[in-house]
Amino acid sequence: MWRNIASNAVTFLIVGLFLLGGMVLWGKSQYQSDGPLAEAICLQVRSGSNMRAVSRDLEAQGAVTSGAILRIGADYTDKTALLKAGSFLVEPGASMQEIVDTVTRGGASTCGTEVIYRIGVNRVGVQVRELDPTTNAFVDVADFQPGVEETPAVFAEKTALPDTRFRVALAEGVTSWQVVEALKAVDLLDGDVTELPAEGALAPDSYDFRPGGDRMEILDRMRAAQEELVAAAWAARDPGLPVETPEELLTLASIIEKETGVPDERGQVASVFVNRLNAGMRLQTDPTVIYGITKGQGVLGRGLRRSELRAETPWNTYVIDGLPPTPIANPGRQSLMAAAQPDETDFVFFVADGTGGHAFAETLDEHNSNVARWRQIEAEQADTGGTSNN
Structure with a gap:
């Protein structure tokens, strides 16, 4: 009997183990x-x-x-x-x-609410947006200029949520002064800015932060990111470029950045400046003149005067030879790579073409024709109440 009981127990155990394994x-x-x-x-x-x-x-x-x-x-x-x-x-x-x-x-939230402080050349804005999970697209909840427009109630509501993500986003071509002033106005950040970063030293990109974060810590991250970008562009540069240091490459990239917002044009614009430097021609670019007037502290907001084009400043490339002594803005990755690897062209002139881009030329006669065409476009825009693209 005990033998039968033991045998049945073993059987039940085996069955139980099989069932457990199956489960x-x-x-x-x-x-x-x-x-x-x-x-x-x-x-x-x-x-x-x-x-x-x-x-x-x-x-x-x-x-x-x-x-x-x-x-x-x-x-x-x-x-x-x-x-x-x-x-x-x-x-x-x-x-x-x-x-x-x-x-x-771990890491950043992948959906929910985002509050983005967008630091642009002409505007600093706050964008509140939420990810619609069904479309995987963000939907704007609010978009306003702090200090200029009334802060919407939804801003306080969303910033109080524990899982809201906060970012600072720098546009390409902003100046270091603009970045610092914008960060000072972000009430969610703490800490004083003890020094103005060198012009060109900050990488245009998006940077996460938490309420109570330190302003200098964010600036340090921007600096570190730009150092990596400049080092990569310098390492990948074409041989024979008329720039002798990474700092000069950064300066050239900043001028390219301010001259065009069309990604596909950056290589051509870079080629014009490289060709001019190789030929001993002055760069004669308006953004450098503007920087000599504003020192990067805000936007000029008007056209340049003839007297300003002739005025002697360290940045006026109508007056000085070669590159200005410092960058004139914070260039992004594409402009840095355009400076390091410009297109191979014979272009030495360019002017706005009325589409947001530029018309390039190898000779002065061709350039003068392009300028005349642009003046005609400007006159037509003025007659119809349009605005210049330049």
Whole structure:
């Protein structure tokens, strides 16, 4: 009898082990298989939350079939304690494993609300926007100029949310003074700016920050990023360029940046300046004259006078030979690479063509024809109330 009991016990144990193994395999399959979510959602994980609360939220939104399996899978892979606060985009059909990886990986939020301080050449604005998970596109909630327009109520509402992402975005061609003044006006930042960064030393890009962040720390990140870009452009430069140092390359890139906003033109504009430098011709570019007047502190806001074109300043390339002593703005990656690898052309002139771009020329006669055409376009725009593209 005892032998039968022992035999039956062993049998039950074996069956139980098979069933347990089957359940484990089934649970693993459920954890790794595509989930039931039909449309993307923005999952918000509050600070201090836990995997149980997150799994219940996912169940309620139809993103997982079993919160228990998700929690077991997170525990088994040692990720439960790695849960991060934030807003996370959960794609349609995401598996539980993919969701756990998303909410434990860390880094910036991938959906939800963004507040972006956009520092432009002519405008500093605050943009509040939210990601629509169903279209994976951002939708503007508010866009205003601080200190000029009334701050919308939604701004305070969104900045109070714990998972809102904050960024400072620099446009290409802004000056260091403009960046510093804009950062001083960001109430969410702390700390004094103890020095004005050198012109050209800041990389136009987007920089995340948290409320209470230090202004100098953000400027240091901008400086470090620009140092990397300049070093990369200098290392990749064409042989025989008429620039002797990375600083001169940066200065040339800043002039290219201010002369055209058309990406495809940067190489041609660079070629004009390189050809002029090689030929011993003065650069004769208006943005350098403007910088000699403003020192980068704001926008001139009017056309140049003849007397200003003749005035002697260190930056007036109608008067000085070669490059000015410093950059005239903060150039971006494309202008740096254009300065390092200009197009191969014989162009030594260019003028606006009325489309937002420029007409290039190899000879003075050809250039004079292009200038006459541009003057005609200017006159027609004035007659019709249009505005100049130059």
